[in-house]
Amino acid sequence: MTIQLHDTLQGKKVPFEPLEEGKVTMYLCGPTVYNFAHIGNARPAVVFDLLARILRRRYQLTFARNITDVDDKIIAASSETGKPIGEITAKFTKAYNDDMGALGVQPPDIEPHATQHIDVMIAMIQKLIDEGHAYAAEGHVLFDVASHEHYGELSKRDLREMIAGSRVEVAPYKKAAQDFVLWKPSDREMPGWDSPWGRGRPGWHIECSAMAEKHLGDTIDIHAGGQDLVFPHHENECAQSSCAHGGAPFARYWLHNGFLSIDETKMSKSLGNVLLVHDLIETIPGEVIRLALLSAHYRQPLDWSAETLAGARRQLDRLYGALRGIEISDAVRAAAEVPETLVAALEDDINTPKAMAEFFALARALNKSNDPAEMESLAAQMYAAGELLGLLDSDPEAWFAGDVKGDIASGEIEALIKKRDDARANKDWAAADGFRDQLTEMGITIEDGPGGTTWRRS
Numbered sequence: 001m002t003i004q005l006h007d008t009l010q011g012k013k014v015p016f017e018p019l020e021e022g023k024v025t026m027y028l029c030g031p032t033v034y035n036f037a038h039i040g041n042a043r044p045a046v047v048f049d050l051l052a053r054i055l056r057r058r059y060q061l062t063f064a065r066n067i068t069d070v071d072d073k074i075i076a077a078s079s080e081t082g083k084p085i086g087e088i089t090a091k092f093t094k095a096y097n098d099d100m101g102a103l104g105v106q107p108p109d110i111e112p113h114a115t116q117h118i119d120v121m122i123a124m125i126q127k128l129i130d131e132g133h134a135y136a137a138e139g140h141v142l143f144d145v146a147s148h149e150h151y152g153e154l155s156k157r158d159l160r161e162m163i164a165g166s167r168v169e170v171a172p173y174k175k176a177a178q179d180f181v182l183w184k185p186s187d188r189e190m191p192g193w194d195s196p197w198g199r200g201r202p203g204w205h206i207e208c209s210a211m212a213e214k215h216l217g218d219t220i221d222i223h224a225g226g227q228d229l230v231f232p233h234h235e236n237e238c239a240q241s242s243c244a245h246g247g248a249p250f251a252r253y254w255l256h257n258g259f260l261s262i263d264e265t266k267m268s269k270s271l272g273n274v275l276l277v278h279d280l281i282e283t284i285p286g287e288v289i290r291l292a293l294l295s296a297h298y299r300q301p302l303d304w305s306a307e308t309l310a311g312a313r314r315q316l317d318r319l320y321g322a323l324r325g326i327e328i329s330d331a332v333r334a335a336a337e338v339p340e341t342l343v344a345a346l347e348d349d350i351n352t353p354k355a356m357a358e359f360f361a362l363a364r365a366l367n368k369s370n371d372p373a374e375m376e377s378l379a380a381q382m383y384a385a386g387e388l389l390g391l392l393d394s395d396p397e398a399w400f401a402g403d404v405k406g407d408i409a410s411g412e413i414e415a416l417i418k419k420r421d422d423a424r425a426n427k428d429w430a431a432a433d434g435f436r437d438q439l440t441e442m443g444i445t446i447e448d449g450p451g452g453t454t455w456r457r458s
């Protein structure tokens with residue numbers, strides 16, 4: 001069976017065939033580095049990290065994820081904080097990589113920075129002008145949308161409707177409202193580079209087209225990103241690249257992840273419900289966050305709530321619980337394969353809910369078995385599956401002892417339980433209740449039984 005992927009351009013799931021046998025190129029639009037990544041930003045990073053892992057089993061993959069380090073939002077962040085642009089972009093590039101690393105995201109093969117590819121962008125813009133797809137006006141260069149007959153095909157938008165629907169005031173240097181910027185002038189305080197059209201900086205869309213061309217070639221196999229990027233970002237990337245390459249397709253498969261909401265609400269600064277990965281990993285193990293992000297199929301919306309996290313933790317507790325106390329020899333571990341059914345689920349358009357069901361089938365078989373050789377083999381298969389999914393990276397004992405980064409150590413929990421027991425022994429009910437509340441806030445449920453107080457993470 002070939003890998004099946006849902007292609008946004010064709011609007012359906014199709015068999016995946018790379019351009020060149022045995023090799024795959026993949027480009028994921030990376031972060032604009034002016035603040036910390038929120039949990040929604042982590043969804044494409046985690047989902048397409050998993051796709052990279054799936055592809056690497058069969059192909060020699062070259063995976064590029066860029067860093068957008070020149071953008072008007074970065075310029076605005078610099079003037080707001082008074083900090084130099086380079087300082088802001090360096091800080092948030094590192095934070096992005098550290099935070100995604102905590103979620104088990106492997107570094108891409110290539111991480112191109114936009115500011116290091118200005119020459120490639122200028123060359124591509126010049127080519128678009130020479131071929132009649134772009135025009136220079138008042139220090140700007142604009143893409144002439146009407147010159148590209150396939151414009152709108154990716155996002156399924158009709159150009160005539162777009163023109164009729166556009167009510168925005170058209171900038172005087174534009175021939176048509178839908179034309180978009182490839183290059184724009186920079187004033188003295190703004191970052192800028194010399195170009196045939198004066199000192200200026202690139203538009204966002206041309207950055208990705210140029211970096212993809214430079215590192216992956218004219219036609220790439222997979223182009224990925226969040227659903228909101230389909231229009232205008234990917235539609236524009238597609239137009240630029242295909243027009244600069246004599247009509248050659250830009251990407252053979254377009255993949256887009258669905259959006260993440262928080263408690264059924266759109267994440268937004270004004271609502272104050274933006275969850276930063278940087279903060280979450282302080283109190284929640286990265287694996288729990290990763291599994292929560294993979295809990296829904298990547299094209300479906302994902303609602304993030306306390307229950308999403310609690311569910312992911314319970315699942316990991318079950319997986320680690322099955323593995324507890326089982327010794328695996330190096331030879332058995334090295335020979336272990338991921339079960340075919342689990343691989344098949346992942347190769348079917350990254351069906352993570354199905355893959356997790358297969359993972360639990362393995363854990364159940366292990367829990368049931370009494371045969372030491374079979375148990376060892378099943379446990380080794382679980383670790384192999386974990387490696388593919390980017391899970392089970394911790395030692396089971398450390399997991400349950402709370403020694404995993406981001407977790408509350410069990411010693412701390414037991415100390416609070418002891419304080420509560422002492423308070424109860426002294427009939428200080430208010431103090432006892434206070435300790436229970438403290439534990440509840442830490443996500444710990446306690447139960448008083450004949451054998452004493454037991455606890456579990458809720």
Ligand code: AMP
Nearest residue numbers: 031032040041043044225226227259260
């Ligand atoms: P940005 O830095 O805004 O360009 O976003 C980086 C990546 O995160 C893009 O691929 C976006 O599509 C994606 N993204 C942003 N917000 C969300 C969200 N709430 N859910 C899922 N993906 C998102």
Ligand code: ZN
Nearest residue numbers: 029030208233
């Ligand atoms: Zn892009």
